[in-house]
Amino acid sequence: MSRRNNINMMYVKTEQEIEYMKQAALLVSKTLAEVAAFLKPGVTTMQIDKLCFEFVKDHQAIPSFLNYHGYPYSVCASVNDVVVHGFPNNHPIKEGDIVSIDMGVILNGWHGDHAYTFIMGDVSADVLQLVKITKESLYKGIEKAIAGNRVGDISFAIQEHTEKKMGYGVVRELVGHGLGRSLHEDPQVPNYGKRGNGPKLKENIVLAIEPMINLGSKDVYTDKDGWTVKTRDGKVSVHFEHDVCVKKDKPLILSDYSIIEAVEKKNVHLNTSYYS
Template identity: 70%
Template sequence: MIIYKTEPEIAIMKENATLVSQMLAEVAKVLKPGMTTLQIDELCKTFIADHKGIPTFYGYSGYPYNICASVNDVVVHGFPNHKPLQDGDVISIDLGITRNGFVGEHAYTFIMGEVSPEVLQLVKVTKESLYKGIEKATAGHRIGDIAYAIQEHTERKYGYGVVRELVGHGLGRRMHEDPQVPNYGKRGTGPKLNENVVLAIEPMINLGKKEIYTEDDGWTIRTADGKPSAHFEHDVCVKKGKALILSDYSIIEAAEKTNANLNTSYFA
């Protein structure tokens, strides 16, 4: 069942989504070679507590951390660990905060230092595809229109692997609500979009094949061919004419540009 939000509820969700963006901006300020993803997890845990929130991910279906930290060929759900990050790593951070009864959660992919032109393009195109999908998140369109726009820009145009098993979703009092939002599909199909449904749109795009596998921990999902993957996610409220993006990448990008360890050449 699709749950529509009131304007006051959307305002709360925008506050929470912005807090997630602020957390990702704090991560962007400090990312450097030698840092561990467990240190990032601790930073975000402290931020959430300081803002009187609940870490949405911790304990969700038994998940044991506050964030997902997915490096290189890890698509999503990577466990934070003690392994030092290094130049050439591609790091996706996905996290959420629950406050005042509602969830804010989204993801961003960072590039550490120099990477190949192919990887740089993957990150650029994945981020672009998110906005292609958001353009279709307006009243009167269908879920398939969002899915098609993402697939068209990534798989059909660049030959990337669009993960099938993992999809975006509705967002509200729970992290996963109806409807599911795939990153592949046909125009004009799926549920019709009406105003005030909130979606987490999140292309997960592989440099190589679309196939993935799950590690023995039951969470960490990797590309089957070992090639890198990129993941971007926005919280979006469906409106007439133009979608309302609740999260804010501009503050993350501004922070990235202040950190010489991060590669922002694809959008700077």
């Protein structure tokens, strides 16, 4: 979940706390793998929400998003031109849809929060490339999550790979964020910015880095429900997110996409042809 906040303090974690956060992040990854197995044309995002709620509860955790500032569901289910915060609904998912699922859990008092975008069957080459580049940009940003670097180093890396190289729209209104006992902590982590700008990254803070990239314009608007954010031009948007612990030499990714990808590759309804 992406949200601007007014907290103004970075929370440095102990090694034990980072281990707790890793467990929370891995539960999110395992839940998203359940989604990867379940997805096929005809299922609904409301069914996905129920699946995730039950899986999280079965693992003695709490859905982070449910009732957060009044958000009424366990997951954000954003399809096609929905950027983030899409309400689950009863509309059947169809061939050619782009489905982004963003979710969080609270486990042992600590949050995990990340997102993954799935491709339902055949899509245009442009959309396939958008998914590939957005996922790549996440890792470009993560590479800069090193103690002593600035938030702007992460932001610049994502923007350069998406907007500057490809001409995609990088959403301005929504940002990544710190993560811990609260779902949103400082620092905010925009997906655009200048190298060397912004707060200095401290070792053992945890960030939710989450590029939200549009095929067309960067411009978005919020639907009448007060949550659902859509592209203004109606073009597709893609969202990927990892939980990352800042370290001295190499970032530590707490979440694990390989759990999701292994299942995704086995689901004949999902398109993974963009994998390198």
